[in-house]
Amino acid sequence: MRTSGIRRAHVKELLLQFGFLGLRAALVEDGELTEFIAEPPVPEEVRFGDIFRARVTTLLPPLRAALVDLGDGSTALLQSPRFPVCQTLSIELGKGNPARFAARYVEVALKEGLQLIVQVRRLPHEQKAALVSPRIRVEDFFLALRPGTREFQWPKQSSAEWQERILALLAPFAERLGGFAIERRGLQATDGELLQEANRLEDTWRTIAEAILAANRPGLVYRERDPIAYLLRESADVELDSIVLDAPEFEDTVRRCWTSLAPEHPARVRVAVGSPDLFTSRRVDEQLRMALQPEVALPHGGLVRFEFTTAGTLVDVDTACAHSLRSFRTPKTTQVNMEAARVVARQVRLRALGGKILVDFIDPGTAELRKRLGSQVVTMFYQDRFVDAVHMHPGCTLVDVHRRRRRLPLADQFLAPCRACGSPHQTWSVSARARDLLQRAWAQYKLLSEGQKLRIEGPPGVVHHLQRIEPELLQKFARVSGIPVEVEPAPSEEPRISFIMRERPVTSRRHGPK
DSSP: OOOOSOOOOSOEEEEEEEETTEEEEEEEETTEEEEEEEOOSSOOSOOTTOEEEEEEEEEEGGGTEEEEEEETTEEEEEEOTTTTEEEEEEEEEOSSSSOOEEEEEEEEEOOTTOEEEEEEEEOOBTTBOEEEESSOOEEOSSEEEEETOOOOBOOTTOOHHHHHHHHHHHHHHHHHTEEEEEOGGGGGOOHHHHHHHHHHHHHHHHHHHHHHHHOOSSEEEEOOOOHHHHHHHHHOOTTOOEEEESOGGGHHHHHHHHHHHOTTSOOEEEEOOSOSOHHHHTTHHHHHHHHTSSEEEOTTSEEEEEEEOSSOEEEEEEETTGGGOSOSOSHHHHHHHHHHHHHHHHHHHHTTOOEEEEEEOOOOSSHHHHHHHHHHHHHHHTTSTTEEEEEEOTTSOEEEEEEOOOSOOHHHHHEEOOTTTOOSSOEEOHHHHHHHHHHHHHHHHTTOOTTEEEEEEEOHHHHHIIIIIOHHHHHHHHHHHOSOEEEEEOSSSSOEEEEEEOOOOOOOTTTOOO
16 A cells, blocks of 8 residues: 655654653654653552562452452452463473573463462553463563463564574574564664574573572562663664763763664764753653643644543544535545544554554545555554554544553653542643652752752642652652752742752851851
8 A cells, every 4th residue: 555644753862861750761753752751750569571470369250360469469460261271381490501491381270379470461550450461571672582482473564584584593592492572673683683682581581580480479570670771672763863861970871781782773872961951952841741631733734632531542533624614525634634643653652552542533535545544554553563453444434553551651640630520631740740840950950059959939739749748759859969958839830940058057266166
């Protein structure tokens, strides 16, 4: 199918901001924010890809599933198509130096008290518990190891010749480790990069296998601990032009980490100069606020509306002047649809939406135009490596998209229900406003001179939250920065950050400081 209006990024940058609350990453393509990931200020109980030793607590025959205890009070849902039979990973320690760990799947009958190894496949969201699977998948940058299997999973765009070459390349590793899933960005990897990553996956699997054999009660077995490596794997790709960070002390660490992930795809690592706040100068914060709005305006008069439900996300595409047109089948409608396909795909990725997403485009009126629209939609959505399936219903413009829910949606991180009507994702939460205020103060802290301290004047609700609800945020700010901070209510809703001189002790010749 022929596509038109596909806009490819000419400049792709990854911005890394090292704040006192943790690391934040923003992928920017031609000035447009495409993806945003923030290291949580408080360690998460459950993260996508975590491996647990779990214990079955309750059987749910109508759902063909069971509730399992992950330790520390966390509960997840384990589904089994052949309920009550379930597969579990069995690891045997083999001979050799270093030791080899043979993995295979065995069938067991689910019963209360049974312990088995599971991996998080879907994060908990609203009233839904986390979803776990007994199938283990160890992910890296280009490859994902699937111990206990002999199967290979290929990206949709790969050719038969390419698959045969990669199969021969990874055959020695598959014999002793298991099958592999090749990520979409693996299509651009060289043979040397794939071999280096296969060796790294073997070392990672050895660490995981040792932890599994040592675990004897429910709890976390393995999690990626390096935040820089985790964020680079989640957001970066080999087409990066540069990685820009705001902390010179981490420049060498970021460069080494990127070189280990993609040694033959160098990206320029540099430190931002000229502005104390990297995200503000690159309009990241501004575009984040726009992404939290329920409506997005298109360049040529169209409008995209997002509506969130428990079952999934609904996206409606409309023309702003549709009520004044006699027919929707106009060149403007086609142009709006093409623009909307690109914008919706980017917004879905930026908002970290997951699960089932239903998009309703404007009907262009002819089969040929629907075919062009379908080609554009497939091309745009499959640039996101977490999209598993895109299906356009025949004879209409409804598109079903299924995307893996790997992290908390953007709205859940920043927005809170309306106090008046209780509708979700309506207003900025007080906690998010407090963190945003401290993040802005952190940027100003870099400009402090010796003998000065920070004074933060904010809305009374935010000040009360910092002083009474989450005082540990102020304590952490003072501990990391090493300077005192004063927080006072402001007469207006607009916060203000200023520098003041520290009070110097009054000294006496005879008695010293008072």
